[in-house]
Amino acid sequence: MNLNELSATEAAKKIASGKIGVEALVAAHIERIRQREDTVGAWEYFDPDLITERAKELDRGPARGPLYGIPVGIKDVVDTVDMPTRYGSPIYQGHRPAWDASCVSLIRASGGIILGKTVTAELATFFPGKTVNPHNAAHTPGGSSSGSAAAVADCMAPLAIGTQTAGSVIRPASYCGIVGYKPSFGWINRVGAKMVSDTLDTLGIFARTVKDAALLGSVLTGRPLPAEDGPRAVPRVGFCKTYEWPHASWDSMSAFETAWQKVKDAGVETREIILPGPFSKLACMQADIMACEAAKSLAFEYAAHRELLSLELQELIGRGKAISVEAYDSALKHAAKCRDLLDQVFEDVDIILAPSVPGEAPEGLDSTGDPIFNRIWTLLRVPCVNLPAFSGTGGLPVGIQAVANYGQDFRLLAAADRTLKILAG
Amino acid sequence: MNLNELSATEAAKKIASGKIGVEALVAAHIERIRQREDTVGAWEYFDPDLITERAKELDRGPARGPLYGIPVGIKDVVDTVDMPTRYGSPIYQGHRPAWDASCVSLIRASGGIILGKTVTAELATFFPGKTVNPHNAAHTPGGSSSGSAAAVADCMAPLAIGTQTAGSVIRPASYCGIVGYKPSFGWINRVGAKMVSDTLDTLGIFARTVKDAALLGSVLTGRPLPAEDGPRAVPRVGFCKTYEWPHASWDSMSAFETAWQKVKDAGVETREIILPGPFSKLACMQADIMACEAAKSLAFEYAAHRELLSLELQELIGRGKAISVEAYDSALKHAAKCRDLLDQVFEDVDIILAPSVPGEAPEGLDSTGDPIFNRIWTLLRVPCVNLPAFSGTGGLPVGIQAVANYGQDFRLLAAADRTLKILAG
Structure with missing residues (x-):
């Protein structure tokens, strides 16, 4: 196995025990990236000399932190003081932030190496960058965290940071066939990430294993990893x-039904969860809240550089400006009411499995696909993990997402890890 | 009356009717500022040529927007693309943001003129800048929005933007004897403001009249001003x-008791409000949440430039790092539970009057005073308005704050305006 195929957890163990050096891991x-970047286009900025230098420094210094020597890709809407940050927009060509984002500082403080900046859709919204799906270059990798998902899927990095406002972590994770983890809202500090929607924006994590997502999640949330010897059984699954559901293609329906059968066959207690009626409005309301807040968050770009915004983003902002404050307030209130019903939804189950996406990554590179299956969970602020367990009729990955109640992230990750093993079996 | 003594509302009317030009207003x-800045020290950045040029452009162009020609000071933790932004820290000496903050864009789009950047305490926390209290240069103006409060109080600007995480709008407004308005959490978009605490940070407004605060509030929240011919009676006041209360000095106690008597004498229905028991923990919990989140929000500054941080801020961050996630989670949960009790608190009253501050602005410039009377309302996310109605035994201003339930900002502002007239009578 090449060193770049190691999981972060495995690589960290090998470095800690002296079996491999940081420089060798980074070199792999x-x-x-040298071999594959021309095809995949995952990177907005990548400077091999800079990161080799960092790797050497880390090899010379004392071992430190749970991410010691581990390379991490950073979505290019997240600020880095030593690398340009373009936010996926020509407005910010050559822009150099004056700081590291909070999450970048925390990664560095834990011994991690910022490998480079990954391609993002325009200003973390919908207009795509150059990245293709590493499984099939004619298909989208999903977005807006396109480069982070593709880089991790293609073993260019074991870990990467993304952001989710509608479905920008779970969707590209599903399309690229990897683990995506969107934490509970507020669990990862957002300072230094270019914001779209204060109500929705959540930093998230891409990894090839659930354990790796938990490792980085622990560093960024400042919450300890649960002990390895916890209960091994998969809890009750809804x-x-x-x-x-009407937006699901055959591939996503089939993934959902297969998952249900396999989990049941493994002897796990399952039941169907029908969400309360008011939840049926959440997807539309998420889109309204996002558009409304994006119009204000991107007020500068719209006022001063409209000609450099894609027509798609101009349209999103225009739609947001047209939404009345009454509609906006009522969407926020409705979402809060639905959040109050979550204890009831999770009364008899510990986690819920639900579709991650309508289906495989769509063909074509002019859209990043549809976040329809992600909108409600983002607005509900609950943690979600994409489980890359299936593939569709076209041979591309199709995931299913595990969801838990607010703040149950580490229980969710543990359950997701075991569920993924059942699904892969 | 000199033009710089006009309220924003009066000045806007005079400009709209052609009685004065934008250039004349700005020149005043x-x-x-030329006369007073050496004494007061309200400005971090001020370029008369730049703003005169803007004023001339506005005079040449068509009238536009409710802030047409009105100068607004911007706290120097809020980004401006055409003026440096130092965040009150030597780390960012000479820093030039790549954008305008959302609120700055909205002010410009409404025809307002960004007059300059006002002095802030270090990174919107507690270590003071150079500003003094315009009523007595030996006393603090309060903070962290020190320059914004002092500039408006001293008629250097009719309006200014501040931020409040603990008490950084209401406290300096009280110390400087002006109106301060901290809106409902989330009502003003925070993009482009340097963040301390995602849970608490709220942009706010300084003005010399409540109407002016409402005018700028309407522009920034995108919510229409209520019709002038609404009900004129002051509603039920708690x-x-x-x-x-034990932190209140004689001056603040006296302001509170006098206010009660005057409002009662005006024939308004009043009653005492005793907050539910759990509210007694909110002030401590606000301090914990702020410290905990500040430690992450300022992770870059702490890791890369610790020697340039004040000892006070290093201590705050150190304290934040030491707070356990259990204590942090439990503080957030407790605050959410208290928010759920607000409907009960406001069941029989429309607004509440409560102390703004312990007393007059303390003597000395090495502290910005104590935000103890502001912490709970910030954590509760409710709108607050400082009413500059009284003065203390030392002759310095003492305010009282009007508070309403979440989202009742414009009802609060209308009631505050009428209450202030009663108190001043």
């Missing part, structure tokens, strides 16, 4: 089609 | 000492 990733 | 403020 640089080599992979299966929830959600009110967006 | 420039002249005032008087609430809060659990922090």
